[in-house]
Amino acid sequence: MPKTSANTRAKDGKLPPVAVDPAILEAEDRHWTPLKIAIWVAIALLGGFSWTMLAVIRGETVNAIWFVFAAVCTYFIGYRFYSKYIEKHLLKPDDTRATPAEYKADGKDYAATDRRVLYGHHFAAIAGAGPLVGPVLAAQMGYLPGTIWIVVGVVLAGAVQDYLVMFFSMRRGGRSLGQMARDELGRVGGTAAIIATLTIMVIIVAILALVVVNALAESPWGVFSVAMTIPIALFMGCYLRFLRPGKVTEVSIIGFVLLLAAIIGGGAVADTEWGVALFTIDKVPLAIGIIIYGFVAAVLPVWLLLAPRDYLSTFMKIGTILMLALAIIIVRPEISAPAVSEFATTGAGPVVSGTLFPFLFVTIACGALSGFHALIASGTTPKLIEKERQTRFIGYGGMLMESFVAVMALVAALSIDRGIYFAMNASAAATGGTIEGAVAFVNGLGLSGVNLTPDMLAQTANDVGEESIVSRTGGAPTLAVGLAHIMQQVIGGSGLMAFWYHFAIMFEALFILTAVDAGTRVARFMLQDSIGNFIPKFKNTSWRVGAWIATAIMVAAWGAILVMGVTDPLGGINTLFPLFGIANQLLAAIALAVCMAIIAKRGYFRYLWVVALPLGFAAVVTISASFLKIFSPVPAIGYFAQNAAFRQALADGETSFGTAPTVEAMNAVVRNTMVQGILSILFVTLAIIVIVTAIIATIRAARRGSSESSEDAAVPSKVFAPAGLIATPAERELQAQWDALPKTPRKGGH
Amino acid sequence: MGVVEMARGIRWYVRGVMGEDAYEKYLAHVEGEHAGAVPVMTEREFWRDRTDRQDANPEGRCC
Numbered sequence: 001m002p003k004t005s006a007n008t009r010a011k012d013g014k015l016p017p018v019a020v021d022p023a024i025l026e027a028e029d030r031h032w033t034p035l036k037i038a039i040w041v042a043i044a045l046l047g048g049f050s051w052t053m054l055a056v057i058r059g060e061t062v063n064a065i066w067f068v069f070a071a072v073c074t075y076f077i078g079y080r081f082y083s084k085y086i087e088k089h090l091l092k093p094d095d096t097r098a099t100p101a102e103y104k105a106d107g108k109d110y111a112a113t114d115r116r117v118l119y120g121h122h123f124a125a126i127a128g129a130g131p132l133v134g135p136v137l138a139a140q141m142g143y144l145p146g147t148i149w150i151v152v153g154v155v156l157a158g159a160v161q162d163y164l165v166m167f168f169s170m171r172r173g174g175r176s177l178g179q180m181a182r183d184e185l186g187r188v189g190g191t192a193a194i195i196a197t198l199t200i201m202v203i204i205v206a207i208l209a210l211v212v213v214n215a216l217a218e219s220p221w222g223v224f225s226v227a228m229t230i231p232i233a234l235f236m237g238c239y240l241r242f243l244r245p246g247k248v249t250e251v252s253i254i255g256f257v258l259l260l261a262a263i264i265g266g267g268a269v270a271d272t273e274w275g276v277a278l279f280t281i282d283k284v285p286l287a288i289g290i291i292i293y294g295f296v297a298a299v300l301p302v303w304l305l306l307a308p309r310d311y312l313s314t315f316m317k318i319g320t321i322l323m324l325a326l327a328i329i330i331v332r333p334e335i336s337a338p339a340v341s342e343f344a345t346t347g348a349g350p351v352v353s354g355t356l357f358p359f360l361f362v363t364i365a366c367g368a369l370s371g372f373h374a375l376i377a378s379g380t381t382p383k384l385i386e387k388e389r390q391t392r393f394i395g396y397g398g399m400l401m402e403s404f405v406a407v408m409a410l411v412a413a414l415s416i417d418r419g420i421y422f423a424m425n426a427s428a429a430a431t432g433g434t435i436e437g438a439v440a441f442v443n444g445l446g447l448s449g450v451n452l453t454p455d456m457l458a459q460t461a462n463d464v465g466e467e468s469i470v471s472r473t474g475g476a477p478t479l480a481v482g483l484a485h486i487m488q489q490v491i492g493g494s495g496l497m498a499f500w501y502h503f504a505i506m507f508e509a510l511f512i513l514t515a516v517d518a519g520t521r522v523a524r525f526m527l528q529d530s531i532g533n534f535i536p537k538f539k540n541t542s543w544r545v546g547a548w549i550a551t552a553i554m555v556a557a558w559g560a561i562l563v564m565g566v567t568d569p570l571g572g573i574n575t576l577f578p579l580f581g582i583a584n585q586l587l588a589a590i591a592l593a594v595c596m597a598i599i600a601k602r603g604y605f606r607y608l609w610v611v612a613l614p615l616g617f618a619a620v621v622t623i624s625a626s627f628l629k630i631f632s633p634v635p636a637i638g639y640f641a642q643n644a645a646f647r648q649a650l651a652d653g654e655t656s657f658g659t660a661p662t663v664e665a666m667n668a669v670v671r672n673t674m675v676q677g678i679l680s681i682l683f684v685t686l687a688i689i690v691i692v693t694a695i696i697a698t699i700r701a702a703r704r705g706s707s708e709s710s711e712d713a714a715v716p717s718k719v720f721a722p723a724g725l726i727a728t729p730a731e732r733e734l735q736a737q738w739d740a741l742p743k744t745p746r747k748g749g750h
Numbered sequence: 751m752g753v754v755e756m757a758r759g760i761r762w763y764v765r766g767v768m769g770e771d772a773y774e775k776y777l778a779h780v781e782g783e784h785a786g787a788v789p790v791m792t793e794r795e796f797w798r799d800r801t802d803r804q805d806a807n808p809e810g811r812c813c
Contacts, residue, residue, distance in 0.1 A: 311768060
């Protein structure tokens with residue numbers, strides 16, 4: 001299994017070929033045996049049949065297994081045919097060229113990593129809470145629009161973006177997206193891209209933190225078990241630092257056992273009076289707690305908190321996702337939600353306002369198209385890639401896996417009763433936060449087949465070990481109920497439902513806290529770099545005072561938005577989540593714009609549509625969503641319309657308006673909508689600048705012909721490794737030649 | 751594929767994804783390509799250096 005390493009050398013210095021002959025590759029590709037044809041026909045038929053089951057033949061309910069088949073078959077076809085097309089015509093990877101991991105090898109940051117390992121590594125870095133939350137919120141529009149967007153979107157947009165960015169960054173020694181933007185788009189476009197990235201990062205961290213606050217507020221069990229992750233991580237950090245350095249798997253298993261103990265212990269603590277008194281925390285103090293935590297975590301050394309929690313989070317992530325996939329296949333829950341609900345057209349959905357176009361496409365960002373990935377796909381992963389042709393498997397294939405996570409999250413959210421779904425996701429302003437209020441509100445929505453009773457809500461809350469599940473917005477609690485509902489059918493029955501619920505909450509909180517901490521650190525460095533242009537001392541990132549000031553600024557920025565979301569009389573997540581999706585996809589548009597400029601400079605105009613298609617779609621969706629958020633006269637949708645309505649009410653001397661019961665709350669709405677509106681304007685302006693500069697760069701390249709290239713110079717490769725998950729016959733043959741070489745002896749090996 | 755081989759494969763994979771084999775890769779690098787050119791860090795030094803480098807060079811985690 002272990003790969004041929006760079007220190008394998010033939011005695012006479014003559015090496016076997018480092019790449020399969022392109023002609024043989026082409027022949028292998030074109031060689032269609034009857035078996036191969038039969039397999040692909042079967043995949044296509046099964047996929048087509050599954051989509052038919054989802055879209056056309058729907059009875060009372062639809063089985064979740066069709067979601068799995070429809071998604072997986074589409075991924076296979078997209079991977080085999082579309083990503084190959086992109087590889088062949090647009091990227092043209094060349095395995096005779098050394099990757100940065102080879103020509104810049106330092107055994108540390110630049111280190112060739114086995115493709116299968118790197119796939120897992122890259123997946124763990126890109127998948128977080130995003131694909132788990134968005135689909136849950138979008139489930140209000142029915143199951144079909146979300147599923148189509150997640151699956152088709154990833155094949156044509158999300159995976160394409162990840163693949164292109166990874167490849168171009170790899171050809172540039174692992175340069176970051178910001179640097180590539182500056183190289184390709186010039187000063188104006190590059191600067192706009194960097195400011196956009198920084199502000200988007202702030203928004204994303206704030207909203208992820210809001211999801212955690214919403215999941216933990218009023219939940220002593222959740223607060224206790226999630227708080228325990230901090231001492232657990234500190235312990236793991238010290239263990240790795242002082243006791244057994246490098247024993248990562250061992251410490252992760254210890255940490256995982258402690259985590260399970262914390263979840264079980266949380267149940268016991270939440271049963272005691274002191275536990276309830278100590279760990280029942282309101283949203284505002286909880287938000288302040290997370291802000292303080294965010295600052296401390298971002299200035300502490302990495303080894304103490306971030307690195308160990310990252311190991312724990314990777315461990316939990318891959319384990320839980322595999323577990324959920326298996327459970328869905330075993331349980332095959334029946335889904336009773338409609339394919340397309342009335343909220344898709346009316347835009348009056350209680351979870352997120354707005355009609356299907358464009359708001360479905362911004363509510364589900366991660367899983368279909370996530371700009372944030374461009375930050376991971378440039379920089380970190382490209383420095384570890386062994387061979388150029390592996391980028392298709394790692395970049396395109398890695399994103400397909402994240403999309404599958406989003407499909408599973410959608411299935412989990414849809415598998416719970418629709419009445420309960422709306423009771424959990426409607427804002428407290430709508431339900432009043434009480435069981436009676438929620439029942440009245442949900443039944444008043446007039447949805448067919450929905451008949452919520454107070455008993456159902458009380459029973460579910462009791463099952464999952466919570467005081468109440470009414471208005472637990474943010475997506476995480478809903479997903480946790482869905483996951484608990486599915487998992488308890490496999491392991492433990494209803495007695496274990498509370499455990500699974502808190503397991504899921506813990507699992508999401510763990511990712512989010514890691515993202516908050518890592519995001520703050522990255523943002524701090526970007527800020528220091530920017531301030532450094534004016535005050536040079538700030539460029540020195542090891543200067544403590546500067547680091548602390550920059551961290552404090554970044555934490556204050558996302559903290560302010562977090563507090564705004566937590567105290568928002570309109571419900572916080574409902575108004576802020578679209579901003580998250582818009583921000584994420586504007587980042588995608590920026591990344592795709594940079595890719596388009598690069599492709600144009602390479603001279604591949606015939607195939608420019610591959611990137612122009614997702615770029616155009618992302619641009620249309622996000623810009624129109626932003627414009628609606630800015631200009632819509634409907635107060636539920638337009639930030640400024642809402643702002644004007646509340647200001648008018650205040651001017652009229654009213655003391656309560658809409659969901660704001662006091663003058664103070666009305667003032668808060670005026671303030672919040674103004675901030676949200678200004679942020680929308682900022683994002684859309686920056687994105688338009690980047691896209692326009694990219695179009696200019698593209699046109700200029702078209703006039704001038706392909707001349708310039710910002711790629712690193714080609715260095716001949718001296719290693720070989722197969723490209724895909726499974727080696728082809730020609731690759732196996734070549735691998736055998738490499739394996740036959742005598743290994744250089746090395747001392748001190750393990 | 752036998753059970754032992756399978757277990758070995760799983761162990762290799764988990765170690766790889768968790769990054770536990772980083773020191774071995776580092777050793778292979780410094781002892782293969784540039785043997786004697788640079789002072790070789792001990793395992794403890796290597797892991798300290800690794801987190802210190804992360805301190806100076808943070809990596810984003812996705813949402």
